[in-house]
Amino acid sequence: MPLHQTLKINDSTTIYLWKITEPFEDLFDTVALTDVNYIRLNTMKSEGHQKGFLSVRMLLNHCGYSDFDLYYDEFGKPHLNDGKHISISHSFDFSAIAISDENIGIDLELIKEKVLKIAPRFMEISHLEHLSHQDQMKKATIIWGIKESIFKLENEVGISFLDHIFENPFQLAEKKCTAELHFNNTIQQYTIYFEEIDSNDSEQMSQNYTLVCAMK
Template sequence: MPLYKTINVNKHTKVFVWKIEESFEELSKGISLTERSENRLLSMKSELHRRGFLSVRHLLIEAGYTDFDLYYNGNGKPHLTDGKHISITHSFTFSALIISDNEVGIDIEMNREKIKIIQHKFVNFERGFIHKDDDYIEQLTVIWGAKESLYKIFPHGGLTFKNDIDINSFQIADKKTTGYIKVEGWDKNYDIRFEQIDGFTLVYAIDPSKND
């Protein structure tokens, strides 16, 4: 199917979401790739990952770019040749990207029971506000997605979800919260937005100082 959803966050920032229902062959049509991307695609053993990779290239086209406008730094962080900020995510049958004049990060995750088993790896400060009467899996998935989004913003790598990133109190109905990267030399809070899409949690982080 074509573009699933577009979110105009503010005048600086836009989110694009794709629901991956096409075959690999269908997604390959009309897509030109750099040599680096062709090699990455060939190295992927999973059909799901290959389709996710190509769906992201369709999102780039929706945003007015091509694969040739995208490059990665030494830490694997994506950049656009025109200087705008970009963050990319895909999970199972959804992919998404966010493009902005400012620092941004994005994550999409399927809501799964498994997250309750691994919560000890990423929940720390947040333990104090998780609401037992709210959707527990969705809350945990928002926390994970928010931390993943902030991890993608941080340019130097090496953060731990449990100790270096805090997400502030929220309820699922809020659809927003804030988050903080708490490492030396990086004293910044970020706005976190989230929503539910067909059993998935979409989360993105944006710089609040440039949010008009």
């Protein structure tokens, strides 16, 4: 049962990470799905997406929930029947869920070279100055995660990563920063937590991920 890591953000918020090592059949045989989500699973063309979907249900089971406790609103945002807040993310070999008493958004991303190519589309490039190439990739991935997490938390149509969500200056070693959403003539402020996740794969080159959590 590869629960990879548990992160306690505060007294009411915990993030759980699952490392996906099982074959599809083992995951499928372990979890129970609602009829709607069984159909949804079978429409996924990629086995990687299917395994990510099922591993999220493994995390729900670990936390004392099941697929039957989870529902999605009209905008696709997940909720739990008991009123707790939940946010979900999946990237390659990892999935993550956050459960909290507060509204929350999380994003999990594999650190890849591609992020620097698309960075001008979602962030102010000057925020990467004076960093090594590797740290530029890490910081750009965190900034993407900040914007994705806030977008998930707010779940409003029309929010632009580049034009509406702004991270305040931060250092990679701090693992915490603040950000703002400027949208619909209001300014919302958020506390951001971020962590680097090591896949710890001894059989091949270890790959690192960033996990970002946004809270008001």
